[in-house]
Amino acid sequence: MFKAIVSAETLTSTLDSISVLVDECKIHLEEEGLEIRAVDPANVGMVDLSLDAAAFESYEADGGLIGVDLSRLEDIAGMAESGQLIQFELDEETRKLHIQIDGLEYTLALIDPDSIRQEPDIPDLDLPAEVVLEGKDLNRSVTAADMVSDHIALGVDETDEFFYVNAEGDTDDVHLELTRDDLIDLQVGPARSLFSLDYLKDMNKAIPSDTEVTLALGEEFPIKMYFGFAEGDGQVTYMLAPRIQSD
């Protein structure tokens, strides 16, 4: 059983956070809210999302599992105007999702969850450094790095206590330092890892610029980025495996 009403903004944020990594996903319809976990085909980037029942106008579920085509669902969400509510009801018999937006009724065929890539195990990582910054600062770092390179190094300087971004291109380089004053919070620890911008750019797209983002980093370790949405009732965690640093 699944019946829910949610605002178009909340639904769109949810879907966009996932669709930067995969085209199809499984959605767990738990009593307390939605859970989605997905990993990209190359097993490099992962997303773990939860959306509490409180984020919905109304929410009823009893632990079902559905598979959806994200772009299809995004198209449907795009039919709603800002502020409109979207109503869902799962037909268990036909395995179809009935979606209503104002007068518009849409019946969405679901995908067999078994045909979707297995959900990843979440690595249990001990990441010594933590950086809390505004979405727009992360966005600026990624955009600057992308101008010169296809990779980005993220690290923390333990001595002078700042977070830095390095990007080395064939000809041009980018370097950016954010001190405690520029950051919301900084927990110093040994951290420097190299990441592919192909992935980081996509993840960055889903991070609102006015949101507080926490980055957890280590040495040659994956990065963990988490942020809230839907007024704190939704949480997204991205995890991205590093590239080996050649020098």
Next chain:
Amino acid sequence: MEFATFADRAAEIEAEPADLETVDHVRALFEESTGEIPEEDGADLERGDDELEIVARYVQGRVFPAWESTTLDIGPSSCYEAIARAAGTNVGPADVEDRLAELGEIGDVAASYEYGGQRGLGAFTGDAGGNALTVREVDETLRDLAAADGSGSADRKIDLLFGLFNQCSNEEARYLARLVLSEMRIGVGEGTVRDAIAAAFEVPTERVERALQVSNDYGRVARVARDEGLEGLDAMDLEVGRPVQAMLAQTGTVTGALEEWEEAAVEWKYDGARVQLHYDPDGIEASNAETRVFSRNMEDVTTALPEVVEFAEETLEVPVILDGEVVAVDGDGSPLPFQEVLKRFRRKHDIAKAREDVTVRPVFFDCLHAEGTDYLESPLTERHDQLVELLAEADEPDSDSLDEIRGLSLLWRTDDPDEIESIDAEALESGHEGIMLKDPNSAYSPGRRGKHWRKRKPDVETLDCVVTGAEWGEGRRATFLGTFELSVRNGDSGDSLETVGKVATGITDEKLADLTELLEPHVQTEEGQRVELEPAVVFEVGYEEIQSSPTYSSGYALRFPRFRSVRHDKDPADADSLERIERIRDE
């Protein structure tokens, strides 16, 4: 089997120049790709879980069996991008293309980069042991890649391929890139795989060959040969819905065909495109259709050719596989050129509209399967009888004229060259390409360009002959001159002309009207239907060969002469000479 092992073996095969040793390498690879035979109890590995099927396809650079219409649908530029992304810092598709221009081959380019720079998350979850890429993992990923469709699928394909390259060594990358772009080129052809299957699993080559012909699936034949032996191979049959390679023709002459076979089966050669029709009134397995139509390359062209589907569903009542051509016709049913058919084949959208412009009509000349029986091994004449029965039964059961049966290509059996000539003439007059000559007793050999089917050779050479006589036609053609007498110059002076034959073939009614207008002013004498013409007009004439003949004053006759064109630019003095005829004949 690790993909690295496959890559190593592929490199050994590529380096081997000798055919026999190549077969031996492939045989060894097949044996190596066979998994451990499961213990009697406890083991959950089935033999089908091993990688023989995949390897048997990969050595030929095929990801899917030939009959399957699935493709990876990934272009070179996407492959370059995946390589670039996996290759390291700041390598872009442009670098890959630069190296390709320099090295000339994608395998060398792929092998020239270092991979593995991007780590996977699995390395941090603790469950990743020795995670070497296996052949099966490559295959599963390539199948996912092929299945990706819809918006964003191009990016998803690149992501998947990037993931594979990222796990590759240089040598693995070489063969992965070639496999993805269908450029394996390690010197393994279909014959090599056939011989290797026979050698590895101790079954006769010709039985492997037969199984390959009916199934078009090298992987499956290899597995059946190993697991079920000869009995299994012999039990493999045609399946309605799975295309067979088309039997092909070589060029030949009427004289040659009659010499070898004594009697020839003669069919019109249609200026169309080859199609294979698969029909099952109860629906074709693994598809929700009753009818599927395949092109000569075994591509599914069903949706592009609704006329063929309609024909099948209206005409046929039992499961069949038929071989034929589709021809394009205009509003009056007259054939249109081949290009018009091709336009329809390539059409993916607005088929109803395309159909209004050009209609296609199927004509079938062979029957490979009917009602559960395969006819590949039956003689041509028996297959044709079967075809007549299939099409006649449902069409006009009491029709006593074969040519009233829709969709049937007629077949004549004859040992008389003159009859063949008149069939040829009729075919050309009806706007078709000419005739096919077939050995009436031959079996259907899929994929073979054998001696049993011959396209009548297009004229090798032409002669420019002076028209020295003609005959008034009969009936519909009573007001036209036809059957033109041809002559060549004798000696340099060009004063005397000697006859070499008569041409009545290859001329449409319209053309006859033009020719009559052109020649009538030159009529010197008339005697009954026969007229003598003042030497003035030169014809370009094609022919099959030159024979000695007492009938004509030159002492020679053109065999199967055909009208090609009027040489308005030539006078009789420029026409070909008897000397040239003698020279050609001596060659």
